[in-house]
Amino acid sequence: MKAGFNVRGFYTLFAKEVRRFLKVTVQTVLTPMVTALLFLLVFGQVLEAHVEVYAGVNYSAFLIPGLMMMSIIQNAFANSSSSIIQSKMTGNLVFVLLAPISSLEFFAAFVLAAVVRGLLVALAVYGVAVLFIDLPLTHPWAIAVFAMLGSATLGALGVIAGIWADKYDQLAGFQNFFILPLSFLSGVFYSIHALPEIWQQISHFNPFFYLIDGFRWGFFGQSDAGVVMSLSVSLGFLFVLSGLALYLLFKGYKIRR
């Protein structure tokens, strides 16, 4: 173990978190992929002929990046939050807490595992969707950056929620009354320019909107807010949530008495 950072400890915890969700891939990868594709099938079929959000981009193609980012958001959050609360409830978190693993190593391992799951689900959605729909990749770097930003941000939020929640019910509340509405109202299914002025203004306070907008810019080269703004807000959101998660871990909030 190198002084300052327990590399092997971090890697072991990261690998364990990845193996944990890979042991239940039907639940953690296949189900969210099928859900996203059902959204694509239903909304795409219904609205394809009626809506053109960006010039030259059909609605189904427009929808795919939104659904991919929505899958990233929900699954990255679920990965870290559910693992932490499950370990807290069953008591096996003690094995990590007894080990020489720092708050930073703990945080990095859980967030990186959440990134892996988020990207895996997004790739699965993409892989199936492009069999049927043409999708440009205008700025691949932006696609990669926003996908990682989105999954890391929600992984960090999942760490916070997992530490904060004392029972599954509270975590479900966090997921259903915070994550789900914010992701649905962030422009997954529409451009905010289609909204009334007041809702457009409100959407700018939704950090998930910038993740989806920047991600979509990577595919089409068109966006609502501008890529610099999206990148700045998304990075800021990640830093704030990471800082809060690290603070809670360092203080041992609800995990060390």
Place this chain on the structure above:
Amino acid sequence: MGRKMRRFQCWGWPAMTAAVSIQGVHKRFAALQALKGISMEVPQGSFFGLLGPNGAGKSTLINIMAGLARADAGSIHVMGHDVVSAWRQSRHALGVVPQELVYDPFFSVREVLRLQSGYFGLGRGNDAWIDELLEILSLTDKADANLQDLSGGMKRRVLIAQALVHRPEVVVLDEPTAGVDVELRRSLWRFARRLHREGHTILLTTHYLEEAESLCDEIAILNRGELMTRDSKRNLLARYPWRTLHITVDHATFQLPETLVSLLTNADDNCLTFRLHREQDTIGEVLAALQSAGLTVVDLSTEEVGLEEVFLRLTGQSGENT
């Protein structure tokens, strides 16, 4: 390294680092003062019993030692490493077997041992030790079984293996035999003795006083967050040098010799109970006095004072267990 070294002096031995040094530890949970300035040292190589009734503060003290809780004041050093400022080193020196049967249902026995080994920075080079632990704890056949498919006794063995996977110098056994059957209890005792013989310092908390009396050479008793005593088992037992003598005589009515009146604690028909000082009173003298009073002894038994009586006196408890 900037670490503080806590030392203790043994009889005529050179000073050596205490396995665990606890100095003025306070801990409060809301209105409850769980620990009230605990100070004591656990010598290296000792088999140390930490006893106390429920709520005495044993688990809180162990949790602070292991980094699972933080003291409001005071310090704890494990093998000379402060558990706060040198937490990585102190955790390397400590292996804790938790009281609860906790496990990760996603993994097999071998997988959890490799994971625990990895958390401590150990790679595949530690696999030979993992295999040895599986063998020692009779888990080899179950190495690839998922933990949720194991019996309670097997899960307990896995917890022990997890605590030992990084070869800690100090091993904390927190109520290791609570709720286990007699056979497993005996097997865990044998294993604990083996660890001790091999040089580990063992810190045992237990509700079973006969367990502490049988295994431990050093004892500390906590009660309501205070250290009531900390001494060798031999000295503790010597503090109460009494034994009880039960005698059945052949007559129900008789005149007890004058010399035995002060020793008598109970008389029930022809069954007499005497309290004898280990060094001042002898059984022979009692028998001779009864014989001189014309009584014939038809039955006789003795009871030695055990740790239980010491414990009950110090904690003001009643009942046979803590």
